[in-house]
Amino acid sequence: MDPETWMYRLDRFSHEYLDNLVEFEKAANDHRVHRGESHIWCPCTKCQNCQKFDDWHIIQGHLITEGLMSRYTQYDNHDNLDEMLDDIEDDGTYTDYENFQQLIEDNENRCKKLTKLSAVLKLFNLKANNGWSDKSFTETLEVINEMLLEGNELPVSIYQAKKITCSVHLEIERIHTCPNHCILYRNKHANLHECVTCGTSRYLRGKQTEYNSDVTKNGPPAKLVWYFPIIPRLERLFANPKDAKLVRWHADERKRDGKMRHVADSPQWRNIDHEFEEFGDEIRNIRFRLSADGINPFKNMSSRHSTWPVLLCIYNLPQWLSMKRKYIMMSFLIQGPKQPGQDIDVFLLKT
Known part of the structure; x- marks a missing residue:
């Protein structure tokens, strides 16, 4: 049923209105969980989204007796x-x-x-x-x-x-790397033309007799890694008061009753706090989970091409938010066609 029909044209004591109200409750609760909020704002004509309650039954009573605020359906914007x-x-x-x-x-x-x-x-x-x-x-x-x-x-x-x-920009670093995953061409290796370990050329052309001192003018690199700096994204995370509160949830709001509900309840978490006391004393320090796997971006399972995204999940968050897309960060993308395998450690040193 069209939202505007059941919200404003049905009898508020009818079965149809009450059934749609139940679905509305589920959607409102999912939205609350997604935003990490502990209360629900009441959208009735009396409260007009200016009062929040813990108990949905109070809001349900308001919506039956008072009805929904006018033009409520026009505020449905999912792109955030x-x-x-x-x-x-x-x-x-x-x-x-x-x-x-x-x-x-x-x-x-x-x-x-x-x-x-x-x-x-x-x-x-x-x-x-x-x-x-x-x-x-x-x-x-x-x-x-x-x-x-x-x-x-x-x-x-x-x-x-x-x-x-492009007005909203985050940094991206294009880092040249040895096609055999020996080194990254950065820091002391930034201006090298060949790998110091295997001697493979840095460039796609292969063997060259002369090189320009400017490494960007010798042709495309043989292999490339796209690095997405984490610190600017963490700065934006802490700039939002709601998110800043959520990343302290593991210390401020987590239940401590000896039961395993969150990663912070695990012995490994306590071992890290014990071994690195200065890090553990600051509750705003971020605990990441790193995961990586190869994907085939060309939708051809027989292809040997393998591109590897490396993702970071934030463990400080409540367990119902830590795996949400909003809080998962891609730290870098290892370009194919050859998968890094055990040599992925070379790339992880950058994070």
């Missing part, structure tokens, strides 16, 4: 862009004020249900999921612009679309 922009605004490390203001305007510029920013992100998601080329993506934008009314704000090329999304 407003929350993301609020977090970035609170982040003191963001210095590009003009680009940020443009991003705010793009998120406020609406075409029916979608903002300019959310529309571009949805189109980029389609591009990634369906393997569109840059040319086909630009042609799609051109067709959509012809379908929309004159004066619409949708970009007409992939260049313009990328300019919108």
Whole structure:
């Protein structure tokens, strides 16, 4: 049933209204858990989302006697862009004020249900999921612009679309590596042209007689690793008061009754605290779980190509949030075609 129909047109004491209210309760509770909140805000006409309760039965009674606040269904926005922009605004490390203001305007510029920013992100998601080329993506934008009314704000090329999304930026490092996984070309090895261990050329061309002193001008690297720095993302995590509270949950709110409910209840956690006392005394220190596995990005199981993403999960969080997509970070992506195997330790030294 359409949300607007049961919320505003049905008798609030009818079976249909009560059945839909039960489904609404499940959705509201899932949303509360996803956001890490311990209370539910009441959306009745009396409370207008300004009062929160622990007991759903109180809210249910309000929604039966008072009804839902007007236009409640119009607030259903699942892309969390407003929350993301609020977090970035609170982040003191963001210095590009003009680009940020443009991003705010793009998120406020609406075409029916979608903002300019959310529309571009949805189109980029389609591009990634369906393997569109840059040319086909630009042609799609051109067709959509012809379908929309004159004066619409949708970009007409992939260049313009990328300019919108690149306003919110996180660092990415492209690190050259030996194709045999011997070394990373960084620090003391940053300007080498050949691997010090196996002698393999750093570049895709293979054997060369002369090298330019600028390593970026000798052609593409034989193997590349994409590194996504963790510290900027942790800074944004702590810049959000709600997330900052959640990463202290294991120390502030976890039940301590001797039962194994959380990783913090394990002997391994206590052993780390005992061995590294200074680290254990600061509850804001992050405990990560690292996991990696090879994937085939070309959807061909017979291919020998293997790309390895390395993911980090935050163990400080409540157990119902630690595996949520929002809190899982990709630390780096080891490009194929050859899988690193036991040599993955070379890459883990970077994290």
